[in-house]
Amino acid sequence: xxxxxxxxxxxxxxxxxxxxxxxxxxxxxSWTVNFPAGLPEHLIYLLAGGGAAGAIADRPVVLRAGxxxxxxxxTPFHLHATGNAQLRLYRFRLAATSTAGGPYVLADAWPVxxxxxxxxxxxxxxxxLRAERIRALLVVLFSGIFRLTHATKGPAPLSDTxxxxxxxxxxxxxxxxxxxxxxxxxxxxxxxYFARRFAETFGMAxxxxxxxxxxxxxxxWLDESDAPVSTIARRLGYPDVFLFSRQxxxxxxxxxxxxxxxxxx
Numbered sequence: 001x002x003x004x005x006x007x008x009x010x011x012x013x014x015x016x017x018x019x020x021x022x023x024x025x026x027x028x029x030s031w032t033v034n035f036p037a038g039l040p041e042h043l044i045y046l047l048a049g050g051g052a053a054g055a056i057a058d059r060p061v062v063l064r065a066g067x068x069x070x071x072x073x074x075t076p077f078h079l080h081a082t083g084n085a086q087l088r089l090y091r092f093r094l095a096a097t098s099t100a101g102g103p104y105v106l107a108d109a110w111p112v113x114x115x116x117x118x119x120x121x122x123x124x125x126x127x128x129l130r131a132e133r134i135r136a137l138l139v140v141l142f143s144g145i146f147r148l149t150h151a152t153k154g155p156a157p158l159s160d161t162x163x164x165x166x167x168x169x170x171x172x173x174x175x176x177x178x179x180x181x182x183x184x185x186x187x188x189x190x191x192x193y194f195a196r197r198f199a200e201t202f203g204m205a206x207x208x209x210x211x212x213x214x215x216x217x218x219x220x221w222l223d224e225s226d227a228p229v230s231t232i233a234r235r236l237g238y239p240d241v242f243l244f245s246r247q248x249x250x251x252x253x254x255x256x257x258x259x260x261x262x263x264x265x
Contacts, residue, residue, distance in 0.1 A: 003146050006100040007139050014138040015131035022092035022123050024048070024116075031087055032080040038073060042094040045069040046109060046116050049223050050087035054079035056103055065220060068109035068145065072099045088223055090116040092123070106148045108167070110216040114252055115141035147203070157200035162187045170213050175237030180206045215251040218244070222260045229256045 010017070019041055027050075045068065052063040056077045063069060063079070071077055081087040090113075119137040122130060158166075169178065169186050178186075183206055184194035195206060202209050214236050221232050233244035248256050 003100055006098065007143060007146075009096070009098065010138040010142060011135055014135040017094050017096050018123060018134065018138075019093040019095050022120060024090050024120050025088070027081060027087040027089065029081050029084075029086070032078070034078040036076050036078075038071070038075040038077065039093065040073055040095070042073060042096055042099075043069070043071045044092055044094065046090040046113060048088040048090060048113070049220060050085040051082045052079045052087060053082045056105070061105055063105070064107070066108050066110050066216075068104065068106040068112065068148070070102050070104040070145065072102045073097070075103050085224065090120055092120070100142075100146075101149075104145070104149060106145070109145075109148055110219075111212075112141055112144040112148070113216070113219070115144055117252075157197045158187065163201065167213075170210065171217070174214060174217050175235060177237060178210070211247055212251055215248050218248060218256065219252070219259065222256060229260075232256070
């Protein structure tokens with residue numbers, strides 16, 4: 001089944017396909033799941049914190065924060081929590097008999113976290129137009145996943161080595177403010193040529209990507225610690241908490257405090 005038909009099916013029937021197993025959950029360090037014959041539904045995880053390991057169809061797998069896992073029906077798997085950080089994940093099951101490839105294990109899948117969060121919130125609510133919003137959010141989520149699979153499987157305009165180098169440069173010091181010229185120098189390219197290839201690779205301009213990378217780090221820290229929002233803003237190099245809150249809300253749609261409170265309900 002091609003991706004367009006899969007998305008069209010979600011647009012028509014998606015609200016009737018999501019099972020009652022869904023949520024944003026904080027799991028104990030003893031968490032483990034084992035399904036030697038797989039599940040009858042699609043299983044979709046996004047790790048928001050902590051880590052897990054195990055095997056999918058007898059192939060070893062290690063999952064860290066930011067990893068998306070999509071297992072089609074009847075895919076054998078077993079997983080268990082790893083490390084000292086508490087495992088936090090979004091998860092839901094989709095009772096669709098068709099498939100769109102897979103299984104998928106996609107690292108650094110933070111761009112689809114917003115859709116996961118909105119979908120889980122909508123599934124747990126009973127507001128007007130709930131079914132329509134669920135269908136729309138499923139299309140947004142899975143189209144985002146398909147974009148990630150395309151970037152993973154196809155030859156990226158920037159090589160995987162350069163992508164990793166840029167991500168490491170930014171993550172090493174979240175408070176730093178590298179310029180486009182700094183990123184281009186790290187990639188070994190001229191600034192103008194780099195900017196064009198960057199947009200083809202990441203789907204946005206370098207400055208927008210830098211803001212999103214910082215906000216995704218903030219999302220993780222808000223989930224994993226009780227540090228005040230002002231402290232997290234300073235750790236990310238913001239001169240004041242108001243600018244941080246504006247940029248955070250521009251990316252996620254909610255304030256940092258609302259994000260933290262929703263994750264703890």
